[in-house]
Amino acid sequence: MNKTIVAEIISVGTELLLGEIIDTNAAFLAERMRDRGIFVYRKSTVGDNIHRLTVALKEALQRADLVIVGGGLGPTDDDMTREAIASVVGEEPYLDSQLLESLRGMFAARGRAMHESNNKQAWLIKSAIALPNPVGTAAGWFVSIDQKVIVALPGPPHELKKMWHEQVESRLPVSDQFIYHRTIHTAGIGESDLASRISQFTRLESPGIGTYARNSGVDIRVAAVAPTMAQARAVADPVIMEIAAILSPWIFGYDDETLVSAIMKKLVAARQTFACVESVTGGSLAAEITDCPGISSCFAGSLTAYANSVKIGAGVAEELIREHGAVSEPVALAMARVARKMFNADWGLSTTGVAGPDSLEGKVAGTAWIAVVGPNIEWSQLIDWPGSRQMIKNRICRSVFQSFFKLLKEEKCR
Amino acid sequence: MNKTIVAEIISVGTELLLGEIIDTNAAFLAERMRDRGIFVYRKSTVGDNIHRLTVALKEALQRADLVIVGGGLGPTDDDMTREAIASVVGEEPYLDSQLLESLRGMFAARGRAMHESNNKQAWLIKSAIALPNPVGTAAGWFVSIDQKVIVALPGPPHELKKMWHEQVESRLPVSDQFIYHRTIHTAGIGESDLASRISQFTRLESPGIGTYARNSGVDIRVAAVAPTMAQARAVADPVIMEIAAILSPWIFGYDDETLVSAIMKKLVAARQTFACVESVTGGSLAAEITDCPGISSCFAGSLTAYANSVKIGAGVAEELIREHGAVSEPVALAMARVARKMFNADWGLSTTGVAGPDSLEGKVAGTAWIAVVGPNIEWSQLIDWPGSRQMIKNRICRSVFQSFFKLLKEEKCR
Numbered sequence: 001m002n003k004t005i006v007a008e009i010i011s012v013g014t015e016l017l018l019g020e021i022i023d024t025n026a027a028f029l030a031e032r033m034r035d036r037g038i039f040v041y042r043k044s045t046v047g048d049n050i051h052r053l054t055v056a057l058k059e060a061l062q063r064a065d066l067v068i069v070g071g072g073l074g075p076t077d078d079d080m081t082r083e084a085i086a087s088v089v090g091e092e093p094y095l096d097s098q099l100l101e102s103l104r105g106m107f108a109a110r111g112r113a114m115h116e117s118n119n120k121q122a123w124l125i126k127s128a129i130a131l132p133n134p135v136g137t138a139a140g141w142f143v144s145i146d147q148k149v150i151v152a153l154p155g156p157p158h159e160l161k162k163m164w165h166e167q168v169e170s171r172l173p174v175s176d177q178f179i180y181h182r183t184i185h186t187a188g189i190g191e192s193d194l195a196s197r198i199s200q201f202t203r204l205e206s207p208g209i210g211t212y213a214r215n216s217g218v219d220i221r222v223a224a225v226a227p228t229m230a231q232a233r234a235v236a237d238p239v240i241m242e243i244a245a246i247l248s249p250w251i252f253g254y255d256d257e258t259l260v261s262a263i264m265k266k267l268v269a270a271r272q273t274f275a276c277v278e279s280v281t282g283g284s285l286a287a288e289i290t291d292c293p294g295i296s297s298c299f300a301g302s303l304t305a306y307a308n309s310v311k312i313g314a315g316v317a318e319e320l321i322r323e324h325g326a327v328s329e330p331v332a333l334a335m336a337r338v339a340r341k342m343f344n345a346d347w348g349l350s351t352t353g354v355a356g357p358d359s360l361e362g363k364v365a366g367t368a369w370i371a372v373v374g375p376n377i378e379w380s381q382l383i384d385w386p387g388s389r390q391m392i393k394n395r396i397c398r399s400v401f402q403s404f405f406k407l408l409k410e411e412k413c414r
Numbered sequence: 415m416n417k418t419i420v421a422e423i424i425s426v427g428t429e430l431l432l433g434e435i436i437d438t439n440a441a442f443l444a445e446r447m448r449d450r451g452i453f454v455y456r457k458s459t460v461g462d463n464i465h466r467l468t469v470a471l472k473e474a475l476q477r478a479d480l481v482i483v484g485g486g487l488g489p490t491d492d493d494m495t496r497e498a499i500a501s502v503v504g505e506e507p508y509l510d511s512q513l514l515e516s517l518r519g520m521f522a523a524r525g526r527a528m529h530e531s532n533n534k535q536a537w538l539i540k541s542a543i544a545l546p547n548p549v550g551t552a553a554g555w556f557v558s559i560d561q562k563v564i565v566a567l568p569g570p571p572h573e574l575k576k577m578w579h580e581q582v583e584s585r586l587p588v589s590d591q592f593i594y595h596r597t598i599h600t601a602g603i604g605e606s607d608l609a610s611r612i613s614q615f616t617r618l619e620s621p622g623i624g625t626y627a628r629n630s631g632v633d634i635r636v637a638a639v640a641p642t643m644a645q646a647r648a649v650a651d652p653v654i655m656e657i658a659a660i661l662s663p664w665i666f667g668y669d670d671e672t673l674v675s676a677i678m679k680k681l682v683a684a685r686q687t688f689a690c691v692e693s694v695t696g697g698s699l700a701a702e703i704t705d706c707p708g709i710s711s712c713f714a715g716s717l718t719a720y721a722n723s724v725k726i727g728a729g730v731a732e733e734l735i736r737e738h739g740a741v742s743e744p745v746a747l748a749m750a751r752v753a754r755k756m757f758n759a760d761w762g763l764s765t766t767g768v769a770g771p772d773s774l775e776g777k778v779a780g781t782a783w784i785a786v787v788g789p790n791i792e793w794s795q796l797i798d799w800p801g802s803r804q805m806i807k808n809r810i811c812r813s814v815f816q817s818f819f820k821l822l823k824e825e826k827c828r
Contacts, residue, residue, distance in 0.1 A: 015626050015635065017454045018595075019445025024436055026459070031433025040431045041466060045440070045457040048624060052455060075606040077616055078624050115610040137606070156627050158805060181432075192489040192551070196529040202491055210462060210492045212429050213570050221429065276718075278697075282704025286697025286718040293771055293803060301724040304690075304700040304716040306709075310757060343724060357707055390705060391572060 005038045005175045008060040012072035012081055013155060014047040025070045025153075025160050032164060037175035037225075038066065048078040050087070057088045057150070065148055066173065071155030073138040075118045081152050082141070086125050089145050096124040099139055106137060131167040135159050142171055149173065180224050180232035182240055185257060186250035187217030187402045194218050194250075198243050207236040209243075215398055216259055217250070252405055259401040260292040266408040267298040267347075272375075274404075275343030276302035277314065277335040279326065280353035280368050284393045285400060300343035305335070314338050325361040327352050329380050332369035336380075340373055348373045349404060351396050355389045366392050370400050372407055379407060419452045419589045422474040426486035426495055427569060428461040439484040439567075439574050446578060451589035451639075452480065462492040464501070471502045471564070479562055480587070485569030487552035489532045495566050496555070500539050503559050510538040513553055520551060545581040549573050556585055563587065594638050594646035596654055599671060600664035601631030601816045608632050608664075612657050621650040623657075629812055630673055631664070666819055673815040674706045680822040681712040681761075686789075688818075689757030690716035691728065691749040693740065694767035694782050698807045699814060714757035719749070728752050739775040741766050743794050746783035750794075754787060761788045763818060765810050769803045780806050784814050786821055793821060 009030065011023050026043045033040050041063060046052045053072070060067045072081030086093045099122035107114035121137050124130055131140030131153070138154035140163050151168055153160045186194065191213050195202060198220070202209045207224035222240050226232035244251060252262040267274060276285050286302035289295055305311040308326055312318050315338040316331060324330045332352050339348030353368020354360040366386035372379045383399055385392070423440050430437050440457045447454050455477060460470045467486070474481045486495030500507045513536035521528035535551050538544055545554030545567070552568035554577050565582055567574045600608065605627050609616060612634070616623045621638035636654050640646035658665060666676045681688060690699050700716035703709055719725040722740055726732050729752040730745060738744045746766050753762030767782020768774040780800035786793045797813055799806070 013626070014624055015633075016441070017444050017457065018448045018635075019441040019443065021626075021628070022436060022438055022441045027430075027433040027436045029433065030431050034432045041461070042470070043431065043459040047455070056456070074625075074627070076609045076625055112604065112607065115606050117609060117613070118606050158801060190526065192529050192532050193526065195490045195531060199531070210428055211488075211490055212427070212435075213488070214435070219429075221432075278700075281701075283692075283697040283700025283702075283716055283718070284704070286692075287695075287701040287807075288697075290696025290698070290718070290720065290769070291804060291807070296720055299720055301720045302697055302718040304697070304704070304718075306704065306713055306715045307757075310715040313756075342727075343721075355704070387572060389707060393701075393705070 004177050005066055005173055006064045007033050007038045007040050007066040007068065008064040009040060009043040010053075010056055010060060010067060010069045011043070011045045012048065012053060012069060013045070014078070016045045017047050024157055025155065028157070028161060029068050029070065029164070032169070034179060034181065036169075036172065037178045038172070048072065048080055050080045050083055053080055053084040054087050057084055061088070061148055061150070067148070067150045069150065069152045070160055073121070073140070073152060073154045075115070075121055075137065079120075082120065082123050085128075085141065085143060085150055085152060089125065089127055089143060091125040091127060093123040093125050095119060096122050096130065099124060099130055102132075103137060131163055133159055133163055134166070135162055140167060142168070176227060177225055178227070178229040178232050180226070180229055180236050182222050182236065183255050184220040184222070184240070184243060184247065184251060185216060185253045186220070186247055187252055187259070188406070189218060189247070189250040191218045194220070194247065197246055201239055201243060204239070207239050209239070215394065217252075217402070220247070258292065259405055260289055260295065263401065263405050263408060264292060264295055264298055266405070272346035273298050273300050274347035274349060275300040275339045275345035276349040277311075277339040277342070278302055278304050278351050279306060279311065279335070280355050281351045281393050281396050282306060282355070284397050285349065285351065288397055300345045303339070303342065311335065314342060325363075327354060327361055327363050327367060327369060329369050329382070332371035332380050333373065333378055336371040336373035346375055347404070349400055351400060353383065353392075353396060355392050357389065365389070368392075368396050370396060370403065372400070372404050374407065374411070377407060377411070379403065418591050419480055419587055420478045421447050421452050421454050421480040421482065422478040423454060423457040424467075424470055424474060424481060424483045425457070425459045426462065426467060426483060427459070428492070430459045431461050438571055439569065442571070442575060443482050443484065443578070446583070448593060448595065450583075450586065451592050452586070462486065462494055464494045464497055467494055467498040468501050471498055475502065475562055475564070481562070481564045483564065483566045484574055487535070487554070487566060487568045489529070489535055489551065493534075496534065496537050499542075499555065499557060499564055499566060503539065503541055503557065505539040505541060507537040507539050509533060510536050510544065513538060513544055516546075517551060545577055547573055547577055548580070549576055554581065556582070590641060591639055592641070592643040592646050594640070594643055594650050596636050596650065597669050598634040598636070598654070598657060598661065598665060599630060599667045600634070600661055601666055601673070602820070603632060603661070603664040605632045608634070608661065611660055615653055615657060618653070621653055623653070629808065631666075631816070634661070672706065673819055674703055674709065677815065677819050677822060678706060678709055678712055680819070686760035687712050687714050688761035688763060689714040689753045689759035690763040691725075691753040691756070692716055692718050692765050693720060693725065693749070694769050695765040695807050695810050696720060696769070698811050699763065699765065702811055714759045717753070717756065725749065728756060739777075741768060741775055741777050741781060741783060743783050743796070746785035746794050747787065747792055750785040750787035761786065761818070763814055765814060767797065767806075767810060769806050771803065779803075782806075782810050784810060784817065786814070786818050788821065788825070791821060791825070793817065
């Protein structure tokens with residue numbers, strides 16, 4: 001095997017080609033391999049079709065040292081990954097008695113009858129070892145042939161992830177290249193403006209620099225490859241520091257940091273807390289906030305006040321809604337004040353608007369008011385950006401977090 | 415062009431191969447094409463590398479009539495899609511004066527200076543027409559060569575989606591094959607048990623039937639291809655009806671229906687409402703509920719009671735928390751009762767547990783109690799399923815919705 005390991009990922013499933021589900025496995029696998037210094041050159045998705053899967057496997061094996069196949073290991077007739085691998089390596093699958101026994105034990109333990117169709121989940125080929133699946137009936141395969149490796153894992157994300165960590169990682173070939181990699185997150189600056197400010201770096205051969213427009217703003221990824229991690233860092237870190245100095249007004253974090261974790265950092269340092277009263281975002285603000293580990297140190301809670309009666313019950317004056325409508329600046333500010341009071345928090349955040357698809361109070365979907373009320377400040381903004389229901393909710397969340405972070409940043413400078 | 419149109423999707427971006435973002439564009443494009451009777455045989459993802467992108471494009475053009483490229487149209491050096499397409503069709507890009515003018519106008523309207531790097535966003539080749547981008551600076555390309563079509567669209571999902579609808583769909587070749595397609599959603603039955611119950615259908619040549627394990631349960635997809643939509647329906651519908659009869663105890667909906675929309679249907683029919691008090695799910699229940707259009711007809715609101723003080727303030731007895739801990743059956747039931755009362759709703763849902771990564775009250779991450787309290791019923795359940803913070807939140811939401819739907823279904827049968 002080459003010392004620089006090149007990998008490809010193949011996701012199997014007609015449902016992925018029909019657009020019904022989004023492939024999160026491929027992103028997970030790509031990230032794990034990046035962290036091990038394995039270069040992923042291509043990801044492909046093919047349907048539940050033995051011919052197309054076999055062709056894709058053959059092509060991938062020509063380009064890559066390591067091919068990870070996700071999906072197609074179920075018990076049903078359209079699960080074809082075992083057949084395709086067997087055909088590519090030219091071996092005949094056989095029923096492995098040990099696998100069959102453990103499969104039977106699994107069904108017995110759950111008090112369920114094992115159907116004959118499950119037998120194929122106990123198949124194996126000569127060049128494969130079975131990878132036990134502690135959370136499902138589909139065992140994986142780890143196949144070694146001609147200096148190349150094929151790994152087959154089941155499609156359900158929690159099975160694939162668990163087996164990757166427990167079974168696959170320790171068996172992977174070791175790369176003698178290290179990738180050092182950092183991502184700088186910015187908000188409030190456009191991609192081309194940002195790129196022009198750091199153009200003296202973006203054309204460097206190493207470290208490689210890429211800019212990416214995201215929901216949260218523009219990200220800058222800086223990556224260097226070298227025989228040791230220390231050497232890779234020595235190439236990348238000085239450039240990262242220079243970029244950080246240039247873009248400092250817009251940077252909110254690095255790598256795994258998010259707008260919410262950046263907000264948490266500032267609030268914990270200031271020993272302050274925050275809370276929300278949400279209408280149009282309907283719990284999405286709170287859901288994203290509570291995705292952040294440790295957030296209970298500064299987040300008190302949130303009220304999803306979907307119905308006007310709930311807003312009024314929580315303390316928003318009824319005449320304010322009657323006079324200005326629920327989607328209005330005065331109501332947004334009142335909701336943010338209610339958030340502070342109700343949850344006994346230093347900062348209150350609020351959203352009120354029209355998620356659609358229908359209009360409300362004569363306002364079209366995408367119209368919203370957001371507000372942030374703190375110890376010394378009352379801030380509000382109109383948002384007017386149509387789209388699908390989920391896009392609208394998502395964008396309003398983004399605006400609230402960006403604005404809140406900016407206010408906290410400025411607050412500190414006073 | 416063949417009358418049965420075969421398409422491939424290529425997503426461009428090193429960040430997709432590093433696993434930092436999940437490719438939602440490909441799923442969107444795949445779904446749109448399915449609806450037009452276009453067969454997507456493969457999806458590929460390649461990095462920001464002109465050689466690899468060119469190779470992938472050439473390969474795709476050998477297999478498919480239509481290739482959709484998403485991403486790589488930005489203004490920066492690592493945006494290579496225009497260069498790759500020009501190289502594959504053997505044409506020289508030129509600066510299109512009309513595109514340049516409109517680009518300049520866009521920057522002027524936003525009061526921003528246009529950087530020279532943006533010039534490449536005004537490139538065109540002879541065989542391409544430009545697809546205007548109303549929400550960004552990257553125009554798309556629609557390239558016709560040798561009976562084949564290449565469409566290039568910018569990577570940001572809201573730009574790609576808008577341009578697809580406004581610019582691409584009407585220009586696509588028309589298929590003379592129709593795909594009729596329905597998805598049956600079930601919950602509470604395992605995939606192999608389900609497959610064995612409908613095995614007389616899964617081996618049929620047409621309609622094609624696939625079963626898929628999802629977060630929400632197992633889905634059954636039934637699809638038929640025919641020269642007219644009526645013929646395709648005539649093949650699929652009788653089989654769908656037979657499957658529906660066999661699986662009726664587990665079916666909660668079809669196609670776009672979700673557990674939440676199925677719950678809404680039952681509640682609206684019964685003229686009842688519901689509300690939540692969430693702790694461990696931290697707003698995720700409400701966020702998923704409010705993703706459902708029309709839900710305000712039966713959803714009153716939700717309280718994210720993250721801190722114990724908020725639970726107590728809302729009406730959970732302090733001694734209950736002191737005696738049993740916040741993560742306990744009595745507290746879950748008390749929270750669900752509070753939800754009914756606080757929001758004046760017929761049904762109250764609650765969650766309390768440990769999202770992790772740290773333990774709480776000596777309970778490990780993944781431990782939770784959920785409760786549903788209705789007019790004539792008080793129901794609760796322990797959940798004990800470790801995982802990442804987001805997996806835990808997601809699974810608890812799933813359990814709450816499945817249980818609530820089941821209770822509503824049984825309630826009706828009484």
